Amino acid sequence: xxxxxxFPSHSVIEKGQTVTLRCDPISGHDNLYWYRRVMxxxxxxxxxxxxxSKQDESGMPNNRFLAERTGGTYxxxxxxxxxxxxxxxxxxxxxxxGVTEAFFGQGTRLTVV
Amino acid sequence: xxxVTQAQTEISVVEKEDVTLDCVYETRDTTYYLFWYKQPxxxxxxxxxxxxxxxxxxxxxxxxxxxxxxxxxxxNFTITASQVVDSAVYFCAxxxxxxxxNLFFGTGTRLTVIx
Numbered sequence: 346x347x348x349x350x351x352f353p354s355h356s357v358i359e360k361g362q363t364v365t366l367r368c369d370p371i372s373g374h375d376n377l378y379w380y381r382r383v384m385x386x387x388x389x390x391x392x393x394x395x396x397x398s399k400q401d402e403s404g405m406p407n408n409r410f411l412a413e414r415t416g417g418t419y420x421x422x423x424x425x426x427x428x429x430x431x432x433x434x435x436x437x438x439x440x441x442x443g444v445t446e447a448f449f450g451q452g453t454r455l456t457v458v
Numbered sequence: 459x460x461x462v463t464q465a466q467t468e469i470s471v472v473e474k475e476d477v478t479l480d481c482v483y484e485t486r487d488t489t490y491y492l493f494w495y496k497q498p499x500x501x502x503x504x505x506x507x508x509x510x511x512x513x514x515x516x517x518x519x520x521x522x523x524x525x526x527x528x529x530x531x532x533x534n535f536t537i538t539a540s541q542v543v544d545s546a547v548y549f550c551a552x553x554x555x556x557x558x559x560n561l562f563f564g565t566g567t568r569l570t571v572i573x
Binding site (some may be wrong): 348385387448452 | 462495500501502503504505508549551557558559560561562563564565566
């Protein structure tokens with residue numbers, strides 16, 4: 346069974362550009378989460394989808410970040426326009442309904458120059 | 459406010475030694491959950507354990523054991539007879555929910571096991 350897959354694995358963009366990160370959760374997982382780790386700091390929660398609905402987006406830093414989950418399947422996280430402080434590793438995780446462990450992807454390393 | 463502190467940034471041990479990774483947490487919630495994740499060189503976070511605040515029993519899983527002490531707000535992780543494959547970054551996390559929503563992570567401890 347495929348795990349959580351994230352694309353791309355690395356992305357280097359210039360300040361002011363737009364970047365879209367993609368997450369393919371494990372098939373059948375209704376819960377999907379985005380987290381990010383800014384260099385040297387903690388991994389921080391961004392938002393949580395249940396199917397296609399945003400359940401909790403309290404961690405989204407500002408309106409330059411837009412997350413979507415089309416049809417309750419894969420999810421995208423768009424950063425527009427990117428700023429230097431957006432650099433870090435963006436993780437996606439998914440889990441089944443109920444009290445279950447979450448499976449994380451390998452992350453997308455975003456570098457804004 | 460919720461906070462997790464992993465004071466050990468990096469630890470190196472020789473293979474077969476035991477090692478304990480410390481985790482201290484802060485929360486005002488009476489119900490909460492504690493987690494440990496492992497991040498191997500491949501990058502993904504691998505779930506190791508979840509513990510709720512009402513269950514202070516220590517847990518052992520093979521060479522891994524966890525010591526949860528509410529009195530000291532600690533949830534320490536011990537690896538017995540360490541192996542090279544244990545080399546990874548280990549994260550402790552705290553949440554008010556049992557799932558992966560809004561986890562508060564520590565900064566991680568990088569463990570290197572030297573053969």
